[in-house]
Amino acid sequence: MDTQRQYTVRQLARVAGVSARTLHYYDEIGLLRPDRNPDNGYRIYNRAALLRLQQILFLRELGLSLEEIQVILDEPGFDLLAALEQHRKALLARQERLAALVQTVDRTISYLKGNAAMDDQQLFEGFSEEKQKQYEEEAARRWGRANVSESQKRWASYSPEKKKAVFEEARQIYLDLVASMPLGPASPQAQEGVARWHRNLRNFYEPTKEILLGLGDLYNDDPEFNATFVRIHPELAPFLREAIQIYCKSL
Amino acid sequence: MDTQRQYTVRQLARVAGVSARTLHYYDEIGLLRPDRNPDNGYRIYNRAALLRLQQILFLRELGLSLEEIQVILDEPGFDLLAALEQHRKALLARQERLAALVQTVDRTISYLKGNAAMDDQQLFEGFSEEKQKQYEEEAARRWGRANVSESQKRWASYSPEKKKAVFEEARQIYLDLVASMPLGPASPQAQEGVARWHRNLRNFYEPTKEILLGLGDLYNDDPEFNATFVRIHPELAPFLREAIQIYCKSL
DNA sequence: ATAAAGTATTACGTTACGTTAATGTCAAGG
DNA sequence: CCTTGACATTAACGTAACGTAATACTTTAT
Structure with a gap:
């Protein structure tokens, strides 16, 4: 005769690799109700309970919540x-x-x-004239002289003061945004960063929506800018453009 | 002048994409302590707070606990x-x-x-003589006649009663173990399953450690057995062998 | 017989907030 | 001036899946 194996809490806990408390808890929430010894009130787990526990642990291992498991195991036609x-x-x-x-x-x-x-100053030293030629060569190779976008002309028309201002603001936006980059381009952080950048820009001149968008393009299309941004982070330039575009939609 | 941007809870919550409650909580646990407006007691978050929050959210996104984040951000030389x-x-x-x-x-x-x-009976119908030949062909192709292990001879020496007993016990161990298979071969469930199987076997004869191990091999090496196990689950046979080996080590 | 080990129940601690609840403050409109 | 609505504050309870005592009874081992 195959004598039905009986388990006490600890025994079942040991063979199942869980804690006794876990079994107590499963009993408490009605997920696994053992029989009881009428003499001492001890829990008695039989083979059926063991099989049910195996099902539970399996489904739990799959990441289902105990509540879901309960539904699955008890709902007849689930x-x-x-x-x-x-x-x-x-x-x-x-x-x-x-x-x-x-x-x-x-x-x-x-x-x-x-x-x-590389400290903050060095991060943007790419804008310095000394390093410029190095990047220019590589950039010319990558985009070609003819492929430089409209925005570059706009940029060329800026006064030195304006250019410097944009550099400084670009540095600001970088400092604010680089930490939020991993959170994705459309994140509220990025939008807020662009908004602040916009406000800061207005300290120097009045950037229209078109100018903002143009700057976004500039950072991508202009070899000089792009090379610098790439040095900082491979995806900084497209990230900035997308953030700017999202921000401009809300204007 | 770049006027230092001030944020109230809701504002910061909105730009950071978190709830106000979250900021309250971070304040409560000392993770992000804002300044206070002395007039009304409102929280005031400045740019430094925003940057720190970005750090926090970044590290949180990486799955670190708030406690770990606190250590990282506050421990100077971390x-x-x-x-x-x-x-x-x-x-x-x-x-x-x-x-x-x-x-x-x-x-x-x-x-x-x-x-x-496929119900339990059908699962083991592979042991029936009718189906045997089908598997035998395929098995012979896969292992070759000459490659049948020592254990097969041992098996051949068993009496019909013993064979039937092993069949039944194999069915038992399958029923107990197949549910625990996803948990891995070395799981306590598997070991306990083998232990119970061992106990059951002793109802019929006295299996030594060698016989147990031999049965484990048998399930793998014997084409007849293996074909049946493969039909149930592609990895059942090696699973059983490993579970048996682990169990035997504890004897 | 006594100690060790196991059983039971009760209940509080944990994480990272969500969700009211009760109350205070501020700007705008009648 | 008063109301209204949208803010702000703190306090407090709820969540999931147990861990960790605390206390008391039972079984097992010596």
């Missing part, structure tokens, strides 16, 4: 298959999110490593 | 780089775990799809 396929999607989403996180951490790490000694 | 590299490892581990979960869910889904109509 569609486990559909639930699992649904859950599979959630897992894939979490996977993508994790992958993005890893990438962001990687970028942050390499940023910290590469630019540890 | 090694952020090392912390991030540490955290990166944790992320990769979570990624692997997620990938395993997806795989398990996939297997479970395909199992549910393919074997929905």
Whole structure:
């Protein structure tokens, strides 16, 4: 005769790899109700309970909440298959999110490593005339002389004071935004950063919506600017353009 | 003059994409302490607070706890780089775990799809003589006649009663273990399943450690057994062998 | 017989806030 | 001046899934 194996809390806890408290809790919330020894009130788990616990732990391992598990196991006609396929999607989403996180951490790490000694001043030294020619060569190779956008002409028409002001404001926007970059281009931080940048710009001149958008383009299309932004962060320029565009929509 | 931008809770909450309650909470736990308006006691967040909040949200996005973040931001000489590299490892581990979960869910889904109509009896009908020849062919192709292990001879020496007993016990161990399979071969569930199987076996004869291990091999090496196990689950046979080996170590 | 170990129940602690609730403040409109 | 509505404040309870005592009873081992 196959004597029905009986488990006490601790025993079942040990073989199942969970704590006794967990079993108490599952009993408490009605997820796994054991029999009781009428003499001493001890919990008695039989083979059926063990199998149910295995189901519970399996589903829990899949990331389902205890409440969901309870529904799945107790609802008679519950569609486990559909639930699992649904859950599979959630897992894939979490996977993508994790992958993005890893990438962001990687970028942050390499940023910290590469630019540890580079202080705020140095970050924008790319604007200095000395370094300019180096970037110019590479940029000319990458975009070609003819491919420089309209915005460059606009830029060329600025006075030296205006240019300097834009440099300084660009430095400000960088300082404010680079920390929020990992949060995505459309983040409220980015929008607010652009808004502040806009307000600051007005200390020097009156930038229209077109000028703002033009600056966004400029940072991308102008080899000189772009090379500098790329040096800071590979995606800073497109990030700024998108943030500016979003901000301008709200004007 | 660049007038220092002041934020109230709601304003900062809006631009940062968090709730006002969150800022209250961060204030409460000392993670982000704003200035106060002496007139009305309102919180005042300045640009420094905004930057610190960006740091906080960034690190939070990386999955760090608020407590860890507090240490990182307040400990003067804290090694952020090392912390991030540490955290990166944790992320990769979570990624692997997620990938395993997806795989398990996939297997479970395909199992549910393919074997929905297969009840417990049918699961082991592979032991019936009618189906035996089909498997034998395929098995012979896969392992070759000469490659049948020692254990098969041992098996051949068993009496019909013993064989039937092992069949029944194999069915028992399957019923107990298949649910725990996704939890991994070395799981306590698996070990306990093997232990129970061992106890049950002793109802019929006295299996030595060698016989147990031999049965584990048998399930893998014997084409007849293996084909049946493969039909149930592609990895059931090696799973059983590993579980048996682990269990035998504790004897 | 006594100590160790296991059982039970009760209840508070944890994380990172969400959600009222009760009350105070500020700018705009009648 | 008063109301209204949208802000602000603090206090307090609720969440999920248990961990961690505290206290008391039972079983097991010596």
